[in-house]
Amino acid sequence: MSRSSSSALEMEIFQYIDAHQSDFIKDLKEWVAVESDSVQPHLRKEVIRMMALAADRLAALGATVHLVNLGSHQLPDGQVLPLPSVILGELGKDPQNPTVCFYGHVDVQPAKKEDGWNSDPYTLTEIDGNLYGRGATDNKGPVLAWINAVETFRALKLAMPVNFKFVIEGMEEAGSLGLEKLLEEENQSFFSDVDYIVISDNLWLSNKKPALTYGSRGNACFFVEVECGSKDLHSGTFGGIIHEPLLDLIALLDSLVDSTGRIQIPGIYDSVAAVTEEERKLYELIEFDLEEHRINCGVKKFLYSTKEEILLHLWRYPSLSVHGIEGAFHEPGIKTVIPAKVIGKFSIRQVPHMDLSVVKKQVVEHLEGVFSKRNSPNKLKVSMPLGAKPWLADVNDLLYKAARRAIKTVFGEDPDFIRDGSTVPIARMFQSITQKSVMMLPIGAADDGEHSQNEKISRHNYIEGTKLFAAFFLEISKLHQTLHETSHRETIN
């Protein structure tokens, strides 16, 4: 396919996408209306209904769809819940075409209007060019944008430039339960002919400039439990004569990070890979507006004042965040109680070459050391219920070249090459289990507010994102075929 005929083709595709904006937004409205919150047990049936909707949408594209049953899981309170099936879809089997597998999720984080939303979270609402609704950007919008792009080729009766595979799940926000096992089981079958894997479940670094993501941090999540006895106590009757668990816990949590953000656990930075000069140069190229980022974040000041320091601390160094305390009184009003058992929750973002088992040992030793100095008779228990390794891809891979070209075509500029400070365990799982190239190709902007109140995707990003995916299909097809023709010629010679 020549460059000029490709441009004419792209024009035809982009015109179709522009002309069908309302249909694509209607589909997103229908998906956002399903309260597919995978975190709250009583909404599990809605997640299952959402999976059926997504399966129907793929079937309407002409894809073969398998809903793989993952059985059930037990909650800490003993309740057993069905796991939503995972969709494995396939469309096209042309041996000349590369096979691109797209991963996305259609479950969402919890949301209530009372949390501070300006509109009902489950009614997609357009205000000033933004489409507000839970899941609009994380991750229903991007999943539909990919489907819209495939649909465009079908509607225009164009030859499909790639073979498509789909992995769509409904438990991502609750830890992708059962997915790793499924990938292992399907590695020699469903994934055997996959060439490339694309995930679109993160955001650009800026509000306006597109990005390509080649790495994400891992995460080690910890529970630290302190218990004095079996029942809560009256603080008037017992306060002043006992070692209070919550005071022990606050001292333990306070020992983790100093006020400059530096983690105080001995040895924690020892195996962090050194930052190379090449990497520093890469950072220089990134357009990063500190003030825009501060406004998106809603805080007065960051811990660091330069672009380089901020990016390094988001992507290249571990960070420790304290998430909450189970068992502590947190409701409005006064309750003069001494809680008997409290559980502090914190996590440490992981970067290459940290080792999860070493980190766990360092954390346990540190907390036990701090606790022993308090001479408290209380019981201390430290556990690491979840550990995810970091992910790093090769930006020289064909996938990145294709996506970069597609971004240039659609947005008229080169993308930022970025990492993501959050954790996308599925990227690492795909890479290590299937050994295929993995890329994260976001279409959402930095101010989309994933997991937050007033989550949105802009109409512009949703529609241009659809075009980006369509352009990417054409680019990866061309590059893949060129690569194979070259290696075929080299074999003959």
Ligand SMILES: NCC(=O)N[C@@H](Cc1c[nH]cn1)C(=O)O
């Ligand atoms: N956008 C991805 C995301 O938000 N991932 C979660 C996953 C996670 C990590 N540790 C526990 N869950 C994140 O917090 O990074």
Ligand SMILES: [Zn+2]
């Ligand atoms: Zn997501």
Ligand SMILES: [Zn+2]
């Ligand atoms: Zn999410």
